[in-house]
Structure formats: structure tokens, C-alpha cells
Amino acid sequence: xxxxxxxxxxxxxxxxxxxxxxxxxxxxxxxxxxxxxxxxxxxxxxxxxxxxxxxxxxxxxxxxxxxxxxxxxxxxxxxxxxxxxxxxxxxxxxxxxxxxxxxxxxxxxxxxxxxxxxxxxxxxxxxxxxxxxxxxxxxxxxxxxxxxxxxxxxxxxxxxxxxxxxxxxxxxxxxxxxxxxxxxxxxxxxxxxxxxxxxxxxxxxxxxxxxxxxxxxxxxxxxxxxxxxxxxxxxxxxxxxxxx
Numbered sequence: 332x333x334x335x336x337x338x339x340x341x342x343x344x345x346x347x348x349x350x351x352x353x354x355x356x357x358x359x360x361x362x363x364x365x366x367x368x369x370x371x372x373x374x375x376x377x378x379x380x381x382x383x384x385x386x387x388x389x390x391x392x393x394x395x396x397x398x399x400x401x402x403x404x405x406x407x408x409x410x411x412x413x414x415x416x417x418x419x420x421x422x423x424x425x426x427x428x429x430x431x432x433x434x435x436x437x438x439x440x441x442x443x444x445x446x447x448x449x450x451x452x453x454x455x456x457x458x459x460x461x462x463x464x465x466x467x468x469x470x471x472x473x474x475x476x477x478x479x480x481x482x483x484x485x486x487x488x489x490x491x492x493x494x495x496x497x498x499x500x501x502x503x504x505x506x507x508x509x510x511x512x513x514x515x516x517x518x519x520x521x522x523x524x525x526x527x528x529x530x531x532x533x534x535x536x537x538x539x540x541x542x543x544x545x546x547x548x549x550x551x552x553x554x555x556x557x558x559x560x561x562x563x564x565x566x567x568x569x570x571x572x573x574x575x
Contacts, residue, residue: 333418333439334478336401339377342478347519348512352477352539353380355507355526356463359542360384360432363461363503370429373453375421376436377478379405379413381463385430386412395421397436419445426455434463438482447497454547460499462543464490471512471539479512479539490543499545506538 342349394413402415465484472484
């Protein structure tokens with residue numbers, strides 16, 4: 332079940348803990364994808380906190396928000412790029428997205444298999460997708476005071492296995508949000524330190540969220556490689572006498 336868009340907005344933009352989580356995840360995203368020049372960047376779920384770095388240089392940025400969650404105008408004070416859509420039927424052409432970010436979309440979906448099929452459909456050749464989900468082994472998935480305590484948390488193996496089943500090839504995985512989900516001033520002020528320390532210690536165990544980058548696997552064509560017969564085949568020994 333999807334969270335309400337107002338609850339997500341209030342968490343990320345009106346609480347210190349949410350802003351800290353936003354910075355931690357976005358730092359990993361921009362490390363994986365430092366540039367998106369002349370690319371179409373699509374976000375699904377509530378991925379808008381991660382899309383802002385690409386607003387100025389990307390060819391186009393689209394924020395898709397599922398109907399059960401609701402939609403809000405984004406970015407504030409600028410031309411709106413967010414769209415309300417059905418969870419498993421997006422208003423995008425096949426192969427339209429060069430980069431796709433899914434956050435608060437997969438773990439709360441009632442139809443995860445159909446959702447992944449739609450992700451596969453809209454991702455273009457050579458495109459990359461990034462799935463951000465609560466870490467089953469992390470602290471953030473163990474309480475319901477943040478959005479990461481709702482839905483199905485995943486381990487790295489579980490998430491990568493499911494993505495492979497739906498036509499994706501996992502390329503890289505990282506974690507983020509190593510600080511505990513507390514509003515204590517000490518933890519909020521030292522959040523950057525814990526992020527740096529956590530990345531050196533573990534890429535999957537202690538972090539509150541997992542980020543898995545994938546590419547689109549396309550099946551090789553089947554059947555004969557040359558369906559039309561060659562009318563005049565080239566004979567390399569033409570003109571030479573046949574051996575006795």
C-alpha cells in the first residue's frame with residue numbers, strides 16, 4: 332500500500348531527519364550518475380528528492396506518482412514536471428527513459444511484478460535504472476516512524492534476484508543512511524560523518540536503504556541469421572582448376 336504524498340512531502344521537506352535522509356541517498360545517486368546531459372530522467376513513486384540535481388542539464392525530467400499515493404506540484408516555484416499515473420500503466424512511450432529512479436514505489440506496490448514489467452518497457456536501449464528500497468538488515472525498516480518502515484524491505488540478494496527474473500541485469504549496489512532513524516540533534520549534526528564511515532565499513536549491511544543499479548536485458552534474436560537465400564553465392568575458388 333502506497334504512502335500518502337503529503338506524508339512523504341512533510342517528511343522529506345519539513346523534518347530534519349527527512350532532509351538528512353534525502354542528502355544521504357542523493358549523494359549516492361549522484362556518485363553513481365554524476366551526469367545526465369541530454370538524457371531523459373524519469374522518477375517513479377516519490378523520487379523527486381533525487382531528481383533535482385538533473386533538472387538543469389537533463390533533456391527532460393519526469394516525476395511519475397502513482398494514483399494511490401497522490402501527486403503534488405514539483406519543483407516548487409518552477410514549471411511542474413510531476414504526473415499522476417496508474418501504478419502499472421505509465422504515460423510514456425516504450426524505450427523513452429534513459430535513466431529511471433524508483434523510490435517508495437516497489438516496496439509499497441500491490442503488484443510488484445507488473446510494476447517491474449512497466450519499468451522494463453519504458454527503459455530505453457543502453458538505459459539504466461536505480462531501485463531504492465528499505466534494507467531488511469537496517470534499522471530504518473524496523474519502525475514505522477519514517478516512510479522506510481512501510482512495505483516490504485529487501486536484502487541485496489532478494490532484490491537482485493527479483494530484478495533478474497524481470498529482465499534486468501544488476502550492475503552495482505550501494506547503501507545509504509547509516510545513521511539511526513532518530514531526531515536527536517547529535518545524530519542529525521553528525522550524519523555526514525556516519526555516512527562516510529558506513530561506506531567504508533559495509534556496502535549492504537548497516538545502511539537503512541539499498542540502491543541497486545541495473546541495465547535492461549534484451550533477448551538475442553532467434554531463428555536463422557540470414558532469412559533470405561543468397562541468389563548468387565560467391566564462390567571463392569571460381570576460376571581455379573578442380574583438383575584431380
